[in-house]
Amino acid sequence: MRVLAAGDHFVAPELFVEALRDQPDLDTVEATTLTASWPTEPFGPVGSGDSVVEEASGTEEDLIAALDGVRVCLTQMAPFTARVFDARPELEMIAVCRGGPVNVDLAAADRAGVAVAQAPGRNAAAAAEFAIGLMLAALRRIPVGDAELRAGRWRGDFYAYDEAGLELDGATVGLVGYGAIGRIVARVLGAFGATVLVADPYTDTATAAADGVELVDLDDLLVRSSVVSLHARLTDETRGIIGARELDLLPHGAALVNSARGGLLDYGPLPEALRTGRLGALALDVYDVEPPPPDWPLHGAPNVVATPHLAGATRQTAHRAARIAAGEAARYLRGERLAHPANETARTVGTVGVTS
Template sequence: MTLRVLAAGDHFVAPALFDEALRSELGDGHDLDVGHLTAGWPAEPFGPVGAEGSRVEEASGTEDELVAALEGRRVCLTQMAPFTARVFDACPELGMVAVCRGGPVNVDLDAADRAGVAVAQAPGRNAAAAAEFAVGMMLAALRRIPLADAELRAGRWRGDFYEYSEAGLELDGATVGLVGYGAIGRIVARVLRAFGATVLVADPYTDAETARTDGVELVELAELLPRSGVVSLHARLTDETRGIIDADAIARMPDGAVLVNTARGGLMDYEVLPEALRSGRLGGLALDVYDVEPPPDDWPLHAAPNVVATPHLAGATRQTAHRAARIAAGEVARFVRGEALAHPANATGKEVGS
């Protein structure tokens, strides 16, 4: 029997990567019909898709093109396709969606359960890439590497950067606070300890034994902030974590501390950042995510001192794309064989293989 699949990729995790990974996971014993659909991301920014009440976030493409491409398909592998209630209602033959992201924010999970569609996700797919990038952002901010590069390229030899008041700071001997300690945070901690940093962790879902094993100190956020010369965010965005770094939190950090956010823009209050930088409360700011993406032309942080800013690309490595496709394909293979999913994202997904 032919398994009809849609590989709904984009210009990062291309449909061909899904196709190749799925054929490798299933082997030669399966008759596959794999259709391809390519969304516009990242050239076209992701965003909310769908009507009020069934809107999904961080999606790319349209409901209409997805419904058309899913006709007669049993399974879909995707990263950004907008799986709204309307899509599920229009695709009764669909049985499983494998989303190659750490969280399926582009899927209405309640609608998937109502339709009896299993949803899987891919935690950790970009953990190595995002962790390496976060450490790179710390170094860039502490040592002012982007500014030094820009000045030299503009024809200015900034010897004054060697003056004591302008000199950078080292990670060796520094205390770094990690807010959130999932797959990414644990890799960041390992790298920081190799640099010689002391690592504090604030995460209500981390236990003391894990912290001891990893060589980090588990503390409350209220203690982490005043002790950390660098604070790096690695938490998921939830109702509990939204806006946790606000004016009060920054006021509790040491003068001149560096703040790094490569996780989610909603974790921070961006309006307070320009003044914190100008006053010296913050000595540096490194951002890969924003409250509005992309930031507007009149973004106040464009003119603020000691800012390192990149366009939400911490996870952008070729290894991440291949790893994401492999994890999603592995989940589809389990679904086809009737095995329990390794990373179910909804109630229906948890029932597979039970």
């Protein structure tokens, strides 16, 4: 049995191998490794024609070479395009250690009969903590206060009433999207004393009530929330879900946080919303173009907190991701049902009449 651990400089190949060795009966698996350049180099689209995958790192050529004789691959960002599947028909299964395997052409995987598993929730704690951090940083002007003091300026004027920040205690915070990350954010906000509104068509009122949040439609959430944080998955349904019309619904001076996906937000109206005061604060960890170009309109804009896509960057996330992927690979090799199937082929694993 030959397995490829296709890691990078966050989820290193060695983490995959270690996690595989911890699985029962897999300590003798022959593991080869491949290391992609992410995050020292940004991820991006890879492929051509009708088979282009997103947020991938590495080349099709390097992956094809590394897959020689491999039945199972554990990865985070390796680019699995139709070309890769065509070149390696012996490949049977891919365990992708991220919440959505956007680096895999799932339709091509199904055509090739390759099962694809994913790792939902692997960075939920990290991303939720980071979102709360962005809220506090934006509402309380922590980054600009730090920068000004380091530059030798004592900004006592930030204590003036018109310049003072806002508390989460007593605030109404709207969460757009209520998956694993959103639910942790809501729990933390409740501890702060905030009222939490949720807009998510896939959440029911019973779940919301049990969690102590109020389920509302998106427009109602925007009208009522002094802080809005985005936590939806990027799909055709959610792309551009917050644009100029939605920004106009916010209370004057509201704060907006996006640590989910850049495509959820139309970045074009943001400078004007900041200029008019419709947005009192903006905190971003993701962007429509990553990294933002040198002439990005929000460079140097007031009341903006911007970080380079770091929400999931914790060591615990890397270890957790490797363990989840290794667990899926182990289930596949034992002929068991996968816990987190991502394509139709994966859903047949472990069913009657199907073996690995």
